Amino acid sequence: MSSQKPLLVAVVGVGLVGSEFISQLLSIPSPYSPFKLISLTSSKRTLTLNPTSPPAPQLKSEWKSLLSSSSLPADLQSLTQRLTTLVSQDKERVILVDNTSSDAVAALYPTWLAQGINVVTPNKKAYSGDVQLWKDILETSSRQGGGRFLNESTVGAGLPVISTLKELLGTGDKIIKIEGVFSGTMSYIFNEFSTGNEDGPAFSAVVSVAREKGYTEPHPADDLNGFDVARKLTILSRIISSFPTSSSLPTLQSFASVKTASLIPPELEGIPTGDEFLARLPAHDAQFAKLREDASKEGKVLRFVGVVDVQGGEVRAGLEKYPTTHPFATSLGGSDNIIMFHTERYSPRPLIVQGAGAGAAVTAMGVLGDLLKLV
Amino acid sequence: MSSQKPLLVAVVGVGLVGSEFISQLLSIPSPYSPFKLISLTSSKRTLTLNPTSPPAPQLKSEWKSLLSSSSLPADLQSLTQRLTTLVSQDKERVILVDNTSSDAVAALYPTWLAQGINVVTPNKKAYSGDVQLWKDILETSSRQGGGRFLNESTVGAGLPVISTLKELLGTGDKIIKIEGVFSGTMSYIFNEFSTGNEDGPAFSAVVSVAREKGYTEPHPADDLNGFDVARKLTILSRIISSFPTSSSLPTLQSFASVKTASLIPPELEGIPTGDEFLARLPAHDAQFAKLREDASKEGKVLRFVGVVDVQGGEVRAGLEKYPTTHPFATSLGGSDNIIMFHTERYSPRPLIVQGAGAGAAVTAMGVLGDLLKLV
Numbered sequence: 001m002s003s004q005k006p007l008l009v010a011v012v013g014v015g016l017v018g019s020e021f022i023s024q025l026l027s028i029p030s031p032y033s034p035f036k037l038i039s040l041t042s043s044k045r046t047l048t049l050n051p052t053s054p055p056a057p058q059l060k061s062e063w064k065s066l067l068s069s070s071s072l073p074a075d076l077q078s079l080t081q082r083l084t085t086l087v088s089q090d091k092e093r094v095i096l097v098d099n100t101s102s103d104a105v106a107a108l109y110p111t112w113l114a115q116g117i118n119v120v121t122p123n124k125k126a127y128s129g130d131v132q133l134w135k136d137i138l139e140t141s142s143r144q145g146g147g148r149f150l151n152e153s154t155v156g157a158g159l160p161v162i163s164t165l166k167e168l169l170g171t172g173d174k175i176i177k178i179e180g181v182f183s184g185t186m187s188y189i190f191n192e193f194s195t196g197n198e199d200g201p202a203f204s205a206v207v208s209v210a211r212e213k214g215y216t217e218p219h220p221a222d223d224l225n226g227f228d229v230a231r232k233l234t235i236l237s238r239i240i241s242s243f244p245t246s247s248s249l250p251t252l253q254s255f256a257s258v259k260t261a262s263l264i265p266p267e268l269e270g271i272p273t274g275d276e277f278l279a280r281l282p283a284h285d286a287q288f289a290k291l292r293e294d295a296s297k298e299g300k301v302l303r304f305v306g307v308v309d310v311q312g313g314e315v316r317a318g319l320e321k322y323p324t325t326h327p328f329a330t331s332l333g334g335s336d337n338i339i340m341f342h343t344e345r346y347s348p349r350p351l352i353v354q355g356a357g358a359g360a361a362v363t364a365m366g367v368l369g370d371l372l373k374l375v
Numbered sequence: 376m377s378s379q380k381p382l383l384v385a386v387v388g389v390g391l392v393g394s395e396f397i398s399q400l401l402s403i404p405s406p407y408s409p410f411k412l413i414s415l416t417s418s419k420r421t422l423t424l425n426p427t428s429p430p431a432p433q434l435k436s437e438w439k440s441l442l443s444s445s446s447l448p449a450d451l452q453s454l455t456q457r458l459t460t461l462v463s464q465d466k467e468r469v470i471l472v473d474n475t476s477s478d479a480v481a482a483l484y485p486t487w488l489a490q491g492i493n494v495v496t497p498n499k500k501a502y503s504g505d506v507q508l509w510k511d512i513l514e515t516s517s518r519q520g521g522g523r524f525l526n527e528s529t530v531g532a533g534l535p536v537i538s539t540l541k542e543l544l545g546t547g548d549k550i551i552k553i554e555g556v557f558s559g560t561m562s563y564i565f566n567e568f569s570t571g572n573e574d575g576p577a578f579s580a581v582v583s584v585a586r587e588k589g590y591t592e593p594h595p596a597d598d599l600n601g602f603d604v605a606r607k608l609t610i611l612s613r614i615i616s617s618f619p620t621s622s623s624l625p626t627l628q629s630f631a632s633v634k635t636a637s638l639i640p641p642e643l644e645g646i647p648t649g650d651e652f653l654a655r656l657p658a659h660d661a662q663f664a665k666l667r668e669d670a671s672k673e674g675k676v677l678r679f680v681g682v683v684d685v686q687g688g689e690v691r692a693g694l695e696k697y698p699t700t701h702p703f704a705t706s707l708g709g710s711d712n713i714i715m716f717h718t719e720r721y722s723p724r725p726l727i728v729q730g731a732g733a734g735a736a737v738t739a740m741g742v743l744g745d746l747l748k749l750v
Binding site: 167331369 | 399403535539543619716727
């Protein structure tokens, strides 16, 4: 690889995932790295790197201070112009890595892709938001000379979920159903809350601990509403729909079209702070305890799952019951994700992928893995 | 894709996997297919396809009769010349798909790769055989202008095992240990034989049923010797060793260097036929029953596993005991494979891939998946 022209990488977003991604990228031993970092953009500033910039090992320890002392403001329009010039005039291969969770950045993907700039991102917004943005991404990336769009780490972080789905579809398998625990937060909460016994800790207590451990958003309702799962299901559904041989799935106008059974008690909707929400959650513990008890009497556990039921033409997220012998009950631990692909070929027993589905290191790995696919 | 020049595909080997592969390849809807089939070679004949050949849907039903009525003998030397001309003079992109299990075909990979011909194969021989052939493949495929070598389906058939390992390594993760049930045959046998109870069916009876169902080779000793697992472990170990940042693993001279604990009773070594072997196996049922009983007393089951212990610098295959709560006990069924990647990032809980690890449809899918990576 080292003898070929490097792929030029522009990074937008330098938060937890972004920082880890930059660290992993700069850790590839220089003679083997097929990549060259050409810019870093935070919410405030841009750092432009050129051939006279420090070599990768040095840059790895210095990029933060170089970025914070840069006098160039963050300006996505200038960045777009620079990257377009590199692609169209200088025939360079360019990858834009969006490590933000910004709708505004996602809205620019079609512009970039149309210019031949490849886009790689863990940002779920584009592929799970308004249907028109998704269609624009499909259209611009399939044009002659369009850039490629890769977003493996939007579902299951570093786990091979989207690549596996694309391979199943690309080789002519028929997806019957995808079923899984897609949220690390929900996984942790229900692995702790529902173990098959009638008793156990109070729901609010489990959510509080999860928050203390940093497994939930600052406001736990942002996890309990199920939107994160609905977004991931939308991404998977749209990938299925984008293959020519598919399918009876409904067109999702956005992730809000997914049938999502929120866990937020109606009385607690719209509470502005996480602290107040948690203070009032114990009043609803009895409801959750009743659900656990009912499941236990059937020899089952509760899990918050997402289902893309291709055969049934339905996409849904919510609490479901599984026998205590089911992999969702026996095999899960911590904040693991587990995804089962039921297909024509993988039938009656599914193809299963399992492991940590959140965290900066494994998410950044999914992003860097997408970059490696472009080499 | 359709607007780009197609990748030319030459297939050697038209047995079970080969036939299924050809069927899957020709099932990609024509306007979307990035591939063009240019030749089929069986052990006896070659069929050369050119622009006037039937279109894919028709070819799908006719290739067998066309091949069997072809007057061209199978001749790998002529094939090599034709492909070399296509690559070097006509600047075509060519993929040689080896669907045989032949050592003789595997020995040609370095020649093809050096000419810029990509090689895709489910044939384990090359990467698990003599160390020099493996080194030659590495060397020729990493040359400027060399072809790429992909063999995803040699381990776990269509499951994403090798691609996941390469992504972990390529993004800088450290492999601590890979542990798994790598043989569909061994999986079936021990899922049936050892369920955690002290009693159960006789070992010889389970092996007989497995053979009747077509899960074993005609001679069951070819499964029970553990060589299939040793070959897969060799392939994974060598992939780890081929990454620059690795590792304390010993260099395996061939799959025979793996510490493999054969299940063939010493008295039954070298028995020429499967029938005689099965007739004499019941005399050894008591030994296997004792192992099962001992495991059961510890609350464990028996599984024939393969381990690449990077930290411990050891590669081994053999019967090991696992608690009845372990995924190898709870989650496995049928002839599933399960592979656990324990890594620096996936720790303490591993990344797990599970599903059918044998069979023509899923093996061919792994091969076609590799072709799609070359698009």
